[in-house]
Amino acid sequence: MTDRGPDERIVLAIHGGAGVIARETLPADVEAAVRRDLADALTAGGQALLRPGGTSLDGVEQAVRVLEDSPVFNAGRGSVFTRERTIELDAAIMCGQTLRAGALAGVTSLKNPISAARTVMERCEHVLMIGAAADRWCAEHGAEVVPPEYFHTPNRLLELEEKLLAAAKTGSEIEPRTSSIAALTQDHRFGTVGAVALDRAGNLAAGTSTGGRSMKRSGRVGDSPLIGAGTYADNASCAISATGDGEFFIRVCCARTIAALVEYQGLSLQRAGEEVLFRKIQPLGGAGGVIILNRRGEAAFPFSTLGMYRGFLTADGRIDVQIYREDSVP
């Protein structure tokens, strides 16, 4: 990873989840929808970011909104169901210049949790708000509210019913912590979404949004809305958004640890990400991926799964979308 010229700098990077994504098994129509929606997110985020006065927070928010609105990703519309057949959404956004952050966990009525998290960041005296009280506060502060059915998609419900049936047959606890890699291979083909951005003023931002882990218990919160776990941005190091098996990402404080390895150990973004994914999370039994961006416009997209939906936008407007491991490095 070398210094990029001003035009080749990456200014926006996104992910749409990581998992066992192989060319031979991903249906062509799904791949086409994923590629289209990732490109649309980069376009929308890029427009917000690159317009006069646009900030990295604008780029992150607008890119993530597109992915939340798309039914193919596990965030906003199309989120996975809990075991109790509810949909509970988590999101966070963070500003690398000020270290201000806003986060929501367990909300059920907000069409775009990433935008609501930004409102928390900008207008609430608290950083993290949870549950029905968070839904209410956001609604009172302008968030778009939708009925629970808005988030439902037939594929997700079918997925849940099949798993509940399989679990009932074996009589086993569902997804014990130790079998997370196996679970991830089946559950996270379409995952958590996130974005990291760099604006003209040189400020970083990061944001993540998710429906959480498929078959999670009601009340479970993963890494996405937790500052330092699934989401972190600090101009002193880098901006990070993670996807994968949240419990493990929480335990190693994934995003903050990556930033610390960059800031305190001088590791490259790629090496810092790989250190956490392969030497901290994988030994515990977890898998996933991260996107990382620094103020020089360098980005890294390491993942320990077979594939990760991801893409980036350069300062000169080039968009690239990648899915498989064998796709070229940016």
Next chain:
Amino acid sequence: MTDRGPDERIVLAIHGGAGVIARETLPADVEAAVRRDLADALTAGGQALLRPGGTSLDGVEQAVRVLEDSPVFNAGRGSVFTRERTIELDAAIMCGQTLRAGALAGVTSLKNPISAARTVMERCEHVLMIGAAADRWCAEHGAEVVPPEYFHTPNRLLELEEKLLAAAKTGSEIEPRTSSIAALTQDHRFGTVGAVALDRAGNLAAGTSTGGRSMKRSGRVGDSPLIGAGTYADNASCAISATGDGEFFIRVCCARTIAALVEYQGLSLQRAGEEVLFRKIQPLGGAGGVIILNRRGEAAFPFSTLGMYRGFLTADGRIDVQIYREDSVP
């Protein structure tokens, strides 16, 4: 801080909150109650820790339980009220050997959230559970359930009513983020509780429990239950429990950053804690304190407030309780 002999090693350290605590204004009866309950917590935690087979998790859990049961600290019984006159409790516990963790946020019915958090760590496939679903899961797994009134104390209710009245008079938003130091001086005289411990096997653990910030909105979660913010333990570096103005501790990922400074920069525990408290949190406008313990039995108790309720137990059974800044360093 030098290597301690085997008998002088600190094996358990606790805190009961940080704030403007000055000798001339702390009522004698309050000071006596605080000192008695801190000593009781060290005794109970020490018994659990030092008995045959006792673990650092046992020591942390039992010490914190005593502080939760005491009405003079802001955790369990005696917790502060939200603006909506509810009591919403947060807690987390973490094992430094395995990096396993359990955490609860926004629970309302569990007598000892620290013990329930440990049950989450040991028996739930998730790390962080929130709200009523978390109360239910813990009750189903043996947690002691109490009615909401159990947590109420007259002093806390009086405190709330006075503040609501003052806020109504000025017509101002209550405790805007920028005036946190001022708020802290009035609100956190009795604060969050926490413990860090080191067992004979050389394993660290950390735990934190709180009623949160006085006058918080319902649904607000602070740093205490967030792994890497208010609570962290890793045998590779140290165990940490924080107290103070949670929003700022979340934004700098306080506990994980301290551990990173120790692990990656080689800072002493004291310097790592001061770096985060004085060079990261204080410039943002926040104040508080942390307790830090490593595998050599070295401990540090840095704080940026006037005082911090704190104490420690050595391997040879010596107990020391401290309140003011001028109290001797261990």
